[in-house]
Amino acid sequence: MDGLKVRKVQLIIDQIDSLPTLPAVAARVLALASSDDASARDLTQIIESDPALTSRILALVNSATFGRAKSVAAVNRAVTLLGFEAVRSSVLSLKVFDLFSRRGTEAAKTAFDRVSFWKHSLAVAAAAQLIARRVRGVSPEEAFVAGLLHDLGKVGLDYALPKTFDQVIRSVQNRRISFMDAENRILGLDHAVIGKRLAQNWQFPEALVNVIWLHHQSPAHLPENLAGARMVQIVHLADLLARRQRIGLTSPILDASAVTTAAEGLSLPLEQVEAVEKGLHAVVAEQVQIMGLEQTGEKDLFYESLQSANGELGVINQRLMTTSARLEQEKRHGEILIRLGGDVGAAATLPALLSATADAVMLWAEAERAAVYVVDQERAFVEGLVRDHDGSTLEHFVFDSAQSDVTPMLADSAVDAGNEFGRAEVREGWLFERVGRLLGQGPFYTLPLSLAGERLGAVVFPDAGRNPEMPSADAPKLSAMAATAALAISRLRERERLVALVESLADANRRAAEAQAEAQRRRNLASVGTMAAGAAHEINNPLAVISGRAQILAENERDEGRRKGLQIIVEQAERASGIISELMAFARPPVPVFVSADPCAVVRKAVESRASAVADAGIELVTEFSPDVPAVTLDSRQVQWAIEELIANAAAATERGGRITVRADYQPSGRQLVLSVTDTGSGMDDQTLARACDPFFSGRRAAGRGRGMGLTKVQRVAESNLAELQIESAAGQGTSVRLAFDLKEQPAPSQTVVKAAV
Amino acid sequence: MKEVFSTGEAARICQVSQQTIIRCFDAGRLKGFYVPGSRFRRIPRDALMRFMKENSIPLGNLDSGKKKILIVDDEAEIVDMWVDVLDRDGRFEVKTASCGYDAGLLTEQFRPDLIVLDFLLPDINGKVVCEKIRAMEDLAETKIIAVSGMIEEDKIKELYAAGVDLFMQKPFRITELVAKIGEMLKV
Numbered sequence: 001m002d003g004l005k006v007r008k009v010q011l012i013i014d015q016i017d018s019l020p021t022l023p024a025v026a027a028r029v030l031a032l033a034s035s036d037d038a039s040a041r042d043l044t045q046i047i048e049s050d051p052a053l054t055s056r057i058l059a060l061v062n063s064a065t066f067g068r069a070k071s072v073a074a075v076n077r078a079v080t081l082l083g084f085e086a087v088r089s090s091v092l093s094l095k096v097f098d099l100f101s102r103r104g105t106e107a108a109k110t111a112f113d114r115v116s117f118w119k120h121s122l123a124v125a126a127a128a129q130l131i132a133r134r135v136r137g138v139s140p141e142e143a144f145v146a147g148l149l150h151d152l153g154k155v156g157l158d159y160a161l162p163k164t165f166d167q168v169i170r171s172v173q174n175r176r177i178s179f180m181d182a183e184n185r186i187l188g189l190d191h192a193v194i195g196k197r198l199a200q201n202w203q204f205p206e207a208l209v210n211v212i213w214l215h216h217q218s219p220a221h222l223p224e225n226l227a228g229a230r231m232v233q234i235v236h237l238a239d240l241l242a243r244r245q246r247i248g249l250t251s252p253i254l255d256a257s258a259v260t261t262a263a264e265g266l267s268l269p270l271e272q273v274e275a276v277e278k279g280l281h282a283v284v285a286e287q288v289q290i291m292g293l294e295q296t297g298e299k300d301l302f303y304e305s306l307q308s309a310n311g312e313l314g315v316i317n318q319r320l321m322t323t324s325a326r327l328e329q330e331k332r333h334g335e336i337l338i339r340l341g342g343d344v345g346a347a348a349t350l351p352a353l354l355s356a357t358a359d360a361v362m363l364w365a366e367a368e369r370a371a372v373y374v375v376d377q378e379r380a381f382v383e384g385l386v387r388d389h390d391g392s393t394l395e396h397f398v399f400d401s402a403q404s405d406v407t408p409m410l411a412d413s414a415v416d417a418g419n420e421f422g423r424a425e426v427r428e429g430w431l432f433e434r435v436g437r438l439l440g441q442g443p444f445y446t447l448p449l450s451l452a453g454e455r456l457g458a459v460v461f462p463d464a465g466r467n468p469e470m471p472s473a474d475a476p477k478l479s480a481m482a483a484t485a486a487l488a489i490s491r492l493r494e495r496e497r498l499v500a501l502v503e504s505l506a507d508a509n510r511r512a513a514e515a516q517a518e519a520q521r522r523r524n525l526a527s528v529g530t531m532a533a534g535a536a537h538e539i540n541n542p543l544a545v546i547s548g549r550a551q552i553l554a555e556n557e558r559d560e561g562r563r564k565g566l567q568i569i570v571e572q573a574e575r576a577s578g579i580i581s582e583l584m585a586f587a588r589p590p591v592p593v594f595v596s597a598d599p600c601a602v603v604r605k606a607v608e609s610r611a612s613a614v615a616d617a618g619i620e621l622v623t624e625f626s627p628d629v630p631a632v633t634l635d636s637r638q639v640q641w642a643i644e645e646l647i648a649n650a651a652a653a654t655e656r657g658g659r660i661t662v663r664a665d666y667q668p669s670g671r672q673l674v675l676s677v678t679d680t681g682s683g684m685d686d687q688t689l690a691r692a693c694d695p696f697f698s699g700r701r702a703a704g705r706g707r708g709m710g711l712t713k714v715q716r717v718a719e720s721n722l723a724e725l726q727i728e729s730a731a732g733q734g735t736s737v738r739l740a741f742d743l744k745e746q747p748a749p750s751q752t753v754v755k756a757a758v
Numbered sequence: 759m760k761e762v763f764s765t766g767e768a769a770r771i772c773q774v775s776q777q778t779i780i781r782c783f784d785a786g787r788l789k790g791f792y793v794p795g796s797r798f799r800r801i802p803r804d805a806l807m808r809f810m811k812e813n814s815i816p817l818g819n820l821d822s823g824k825k826k827i828l829i830v831d832d833e834a835e836i837v838d839m840w841v842d843v844l845d846r847d848g849r850f851e852v853k854t855a856s857c858g859y860d861a862g863l864l865t866e867q868f869r870p871d872l873i874v875l876d877f878l879l880p881d882i883n884g885k886v887v888c889e890k891i892r893a894m895e896d897l898a899e900t901k902i903i904a905v906s907g908m909i910e911e912d913k914i915k916e917l918y919a920a921g922v923d924l925f926m927q928k929p930f931r932i933t934e935l936v937a938k939i940g941e942m943l944k945v
Contacts, residue, residue: 532909533908533909533910536907536909537878537906537908538907539907540906540907540908540909540927540928540929541833541836541907541928542835543907543928543929544836544905544928544929544930545833545836545839546929547929547930548836548843548929548930548932549839551931551932551933552839552843552932570931573929577927577928577929580909584910588910588911590911591911
């Protein structure tokens with residue numbers, strides 16, 4: 001947040017920097033140290049060097065000395081009559097605060113009452129002066145000036161952000177919170193900080209800068225070696241008194257003990273503080289009269305109207321001069337608008353549309369860069385991009401509502417007064433925080449993209465300074481561009497919504513078809529199961545007789561050859577019976593008994609049981625385990641059997657000298673466990689691979705080995721253990737069969753372990 | 759083989775009342791002894807056999823010393839095979855039944871030590887036969903082996919629940935099964 005605050009201050013200061021600097025007259029008056037004779041002469045001289053100032057000071061003196069027979073015509077006489085401080089304050093206030101004066105109609109719209117503000121400043125100045133007289137080593141005159149200028153930041157804010165500051169004042173008035181709180185809540189920075197930067201820019205003395213910056217700090221929180229620490233404390237106390245007396249524009253004091261604390265900090269008895277406070281109203285009233293705040297003399301009126309007439313004339317002149325350039329501009333803008341219409345119409349994606357919009361605005365404003373963003377319809381995120389005038393995208397960003405400073409922007413959907421075309425620095429603070437570095441030098445403007453009262457997003461761009469009437473003159477044309485873009489955005493969204501709808505329909509269709517296929521498969525399996533159960537009884541009875549009779553005969557047979565023959569009869573009868581059993585196991589796999597088991601131990605047992613057979617075949621058998629494989633819920637007997645089956649399969653497909661690798665790979669990130677058996681054997685071609693899991697299909701049928709049920713059963717084991725069976729193979733490249741367990745979806749351990757009898 | 763009988767056992771074997779046996783014992787026509795320190799009468803096997811012969815009582819009920827096995831199966835070929843195997847073994851006395859009704863009747867009369875039971879009988883389900891036998895208190899010691907071509911796992915579980923001591927799948931290894939029978943009957 002600090003980076004953003006610094007940025008905002010700089011952006012507001014930048015705007016204030018575009019003002020003329022502090023007039024030389026004010027700077028020189030400020031530098032005058034005290035009220036001795038030499039200073040009085042200097043002050044006279046300074047005033048007389050500025051004719052306008054001279055007439056205003058004289059007007060002031062005459063209104064202040066209303067009732068005197070003879071009007072004052074000389075400045076030195078005025079200084080004598082009113083006193084050095086009064087004249088100096090008048091000059092300062094006239095010069096400093098005139099800088100911030102705004103055109104009459106605009107000023108009338110806000111809650112910031114200049115006269116009221118002035119009264120407060122004067123009250124603080126007077127109080128500071130009175131306090132300074134009771135404090136050793138502080139000049140009362142300097143205290144007066146410090147008091148007068150302590151709230152410089154407020155005028156600065158009012159000037160730079162009139163509408164926002166208006167909100168601050170309303171907030172102070174309605175919610176009874178302090179200015180500092182209101183400013184920080186609404187702007188993210190306060191008048192103390194703004195005032196400090198302003199004072200630094202104007203190279204005010206360090207003590208005065210500190211007063212402006214720190215006058216709201218309790219004395220306990222001030223650093224020891226601060227320049228003008230006493231002065232800061234005095235103005236702090238003076239401000240509290242003025243606020244307690246509710247003189248002028250003030251906010252309530254929230255800390256009841258603040259005055260006591262401040263007085264203690266200055267070692268000032270409370271009676272003296274109260275004395276200052278009591279006399280304050282009278283002093284301020286006098287000052288107000290001297291400053292001519294509540295009455296305006298005829299001369300003043302005449303002077304002011306003449307001045308404004310002059311100004312109007314100048315404006316008309318300039319208007320005439322720029323007419324032809326303006327017409328040229330109009331034509332260019334028209335072309336840009338037409339092109340934008342074509343471009344956004346053709347844009348099929350949001351980034352393309354945003355690019356076209358940003359490019360058009362850049363062309364219009366002759367800007368080097370522009371950022372554009374739109375807020376998602378559910379207001380869950382904001383998407384946008386930063387474009388360069390060369391047509392490249394510098395950044396494509398998406399921020400979601402999880403980021404706190406984006407949230408209020410996302411939540412605020414209505415187009416209100418604060419969302420019209422205007423300065424971007426504070427309004428789009430979140431944007432500067434993220435992509436500000438790409439946007440170059442300010443000042444920046446924001447062009448809201450809105451449709452039917454809903455804010456969709458905005459284009460933010462720097463003013464290249466080539467368009468002198470940037471802020472207001474071209475707003476209608478910009479609005480036309482914004483409306484074109486907003487319409488296109490909404491249309492694109494509608495199209496995306498339709499596409500999404502069609503896609504979800506297609507998806508639903510596909511899932512329904514899959515579900516149907518699955519149901520069919522289950523029905524098939526069920527009928528296979530019923531058939532196998534019936535067949536088993538019918539076939540196993542005669543097989544039992546064949547096998548049994550052969551066994552009885554074999555027992556009594558002395559002839560070795562015959563005995564062998566009888567034994568083969570027994571084995572083959574059992575094999576025939578086995579086929580039925582396997583078919584049954586395929587159709588109705590045994591219900592797994594889930595227990596939490598160490599998968600490595602299961603694999604190790606399977607490897608052990610096959611080790612000698614594999615070794616006899618001259619094949620190397622290797623195991624590899626990831627570290628930290630966690631316990632997994634599975635039917636350890638079934639899985640062990642499956643691994644054994646896979647090792648047997650691998651061995652059958654592998655030549656002497658080959659290798660079988662059995663692995664347990666655990667990926668903690670994906671919570672995935674993969675048990676795999678990989679061989680260096682003959683592999684399978686695509687056709688064989690496609691049918692590898694079909695019942696009674698055997699790639700090695702010619703060799704007469706296996707019944708083609710191995711992989712089928714492994715697959716059923718995988719299914720009932722919620723694992724996925726993956727086979728990877730190519731002819732001559734070996735085969736890798738994997739059982740992939742998703743540990744995020746583990747079955748619940750079986751409640752009771754039923755004694756199984758298979 | 760049982761060597762000494764109580765008067766009650768002797769009465770059952772001879773199919774006369776216990777009172778008759780006691781009268782004959784006390785009259786000295788049936789030799790025997792008292793359990794030392796008590797009034798319980800005991801009759802040795804040879805004394806009982808002599809008494810039965812003298813009185814022309816059929817010896818059928820007198821234990822031959824062989825274990826009694828009842829084979830229940832509707833397949834004549836299977837039954838014949840069992841009889842062949844078990845007769846030849848010599849340790850067993852074998853009777854056969856081909857349906858549930860016969861099985862029930864023979865169980866009452868023959869009081870087998872072990873029943874080899876096929877699951878699918880023409881009239882009654884093997885499971886029902888099993889449950890009926892288990893309901894008879896004086897046959898608590900009788901072992902039941904179910905042998906069947908049936909392969910459904912859940913049905914096999916049901917058999918165990920009904921009180922079967924062992925299930926064997928058809929086809930089976932005869933020597934293995936006979937060894938199991940010997941084990942169960944402790945012969």
